Amino acid sequence: DSGVTQTPKHLITATGQRVTLRCSPRSGDLSVYWYQQSLDQGLQFLIQYYNGEERAKGNILERFSAQQFPDLHSELNLSSLELGDSALYFCASSPGQGASHNEQFFGPGTRLTVL
Amino acid sequence: DAKTTQPPSMDCAEGRAANLPCNHSTISGNEYVYWYRQIHSQGPQYIIHGLKNNETNEMASLIITEDRKSSTLILPHATLRDTAVYYCIVRVGGTSYGKLTFGQGTILTVHP
Numbered sequence: 001d002s003g004v005t006q007t008p009k010h011l012i013t014a015t016g017q018r019v020t021l022r023c024s025p026r027s028g029d030l031s032v033y034w035y036q037q038s039l040d041q042g043l044q045f046l047i048q049y050y051n052g053e054e055r056a057k058g059n060i061l062e063r064f065s066a067q068q069f070p071d072l073h074s075e076l077n078l079s080s081l082e083l084g085d086s087a088l089y090f091c092a093s094s095p096g097q098g099a100s101h102n103e104q105f106f107g108p109g110t111r112l113t114v115l
Numbered sequence: 116d117a118k119t120t121q122p123p124s125m126d127c128a129e130g131r132a133a134n135l136p137c138n139h140s141t142i143s144g145n146e147y148v149y150w151y152r153q154i155h156s157q158g159p160q161y162i163i164h165g166l167k168n169n170e171t172n173e174m175a176s177l178i179i180t181e182d183r184k185s186s187t188l189i190l191p192h193a194t195l196r197d198t199a200v201y202y203c204i205v206r207v208g209g210t211s212y213g214k215l216t217f218g219q220g221t222i223l224t225v226h227p
Contacts, residue, residue, distance in 0.1 A: 002158060031213060043159070043202075043217035056214050090158050094213055103149075104215060106158030 003027065004107035006091050012113045018079040021110045025072055025093030031055070032074040033094070033104060034066055038087035049074055081114045088112075119203045124222040127197075133190040135221050137203030140184040146205050148179060150188045151215070154199040159217075162188065162201075193225045 003026035013019055025032050034046040045058035049068035060066075063081075068074045078085060088111050092104040120138040127133040139148065150162040163170055163177045165186070170177045176189040190197055202220040206213075 002160070004158070033214065035215075035217075042219060043153075045214040045216065048214060058214060088156060092158070092215075103161045103164070104159075104213065106160065108158055109156070111156075 002105040002107060004091060004093050004105050006089075006107035006110050008110060009108065010111050010113075012115065013081060014115055015081055015083060017081050017114075018077065019081065019112065021076040021078070021089050021091075021112075023074045023076070023091030023093075023107060025074070025091075026105055029093035029095055029105070030072065031094045032068055032072070033092040034060075034074070034076050035090040035092065035106075036087050037090065037109075038084075041087075043090075046076070078112070083114050086112055086114045119205055119218055121201070121203050121218065121221045123219065124224070127190075127193045127223060127225050129195060129225055129227050130192055133193040133197065133223055133225070135188040135190075135201050135203075135223065136185065137188070138185045139203070139205045142183050142205050143207075145207055147207070148177065148183075148186050149204040149206065149215070150175070150177065151202045151204065151217075152197075152199040153202070153220070154196075159202065159215075193223075195225050195227065197223065198225045199223060 005024045007022045030051045033048045037043045046060040048056040066076045088109045090109045092106045094104045149164040151159040153159045165177045179186045200220040
């Protein structure tokens with residue numbers, strides 16, 4: 001158990017819909033990262049937040065957005081869903097700035113299926 | 116971040132050492148070598164990291180060549196539960212901009 005929790009575990013929805021994935025980082029971790037894992041693209045970094053502020057962006061679509069709240073939990077919002085958005089979405093957390101290295105602790109993931 | 120090259124798959128007998136190689140010939144002086152693994156669609160798990168010295172922890176050992184252009188992750192006594200995809204990642208350490216760039220990794224299969 002990494003200490004990172006993600007809800008829901010599974011999500012099945014239809015094209016065009018909007019969903020919200022939730023992540024609670026390990027206690028004390030200030031950085032939250034979102035990754036997408038699909039069969040054809042592998043594990044890809046989407047976005048990072050540090051203490052409520054966006055810090056880095058990867059290959060995140062404009063239809064996707066994220067935020068980190070004052071209690072440090074994070075949400076990833078996916079809208080206008082397409083079949084190709086079906087994937088595993090992982091959240092990870094790390095201590096953040098000042099850490100001697102950047103070990104990331106990953107949650108169990110949310111499996112999104114778009115029909 | 117430097118690009119890494121790993122064999123797509125490897126086999127190992129249970130109880131034997133598993134040696135997973137990684138080439139990172141374009142690594143920069145301030146880049147660390149990290150290893151993560153992913154067991155069957157679970158979240159990736161941190162294993163070990165190093166800069167230039169060899170490192171050992173309770174999970175594995177990391178051997179980095181003197182020129183730092185390659186490294187080997189060693190699982191000293193592989194078990195069936197070590198069957199996973201192993202990712203070698205090279206990136207700058209000690210920064211808050213911490214994205215990990217995952218390649219295809221090595222699928223390690225441990226046989227009874």
